[in-house]
Amino acid sequence: MGFKAKAQKHKANSGETVDKTSKKTTKEGEIPCGVNSCENFADKSFGGRSLSIDNAVDVWGDSGYTQRKGRVRVCKSCYRKWKKDSKDEDSY
Ligand SMILES: [Zn+2]
Numbered sequence: 001m002g003f004k005a006k007a008q009k010h011k012a013n014s015g016e017t018v019d020k021t022s023k024k025t026t027k028e029g030e031i032p033c034g035v036n037s038c039e040n041f042a043d044k045s046f047g048g049r050s051l052s053i054d055n056a057v058d059v060w061g062d063s064g065y066t067q068r069k070g071r072v073r074v075c076k077s078c079y080r081k082w083k084k085d086s087k088d089e090d091s092y
Helices: 002-018 053-060 076-091
Strands: 049-052 071-074
Touching: 049 053, 049 076, 053 071, 053 076, 071 076
Parallel strands: none
Antiparallel strands: 049 071
16 A cells, blocks of 8 residues: 555656646645636645635625635635735735
8 A cells, every 4th residue: 555655656746747738737625716717726735725705805706706604715826816916906
């Protein structure tokens, strides 16, 4: 069992450089991104973040997201989008 796990890890490592051009990831998380138009995962291991409702409304509008317990879990790229949008507002 231990040997197999080791072999798989090695395989993943060597495949990483080859597969870098592909944007689609085959990894699966448990927490879907809260943004409705987004299909990524917002797990912490994927770099996901949790935004407040107010923050989410600013970028995605009233119905563009799904909230969980008063927070909106977003994936890494959505968090970056939110961050960029917030920055843009500052510079105007
Ligand atoms: Zn997302």
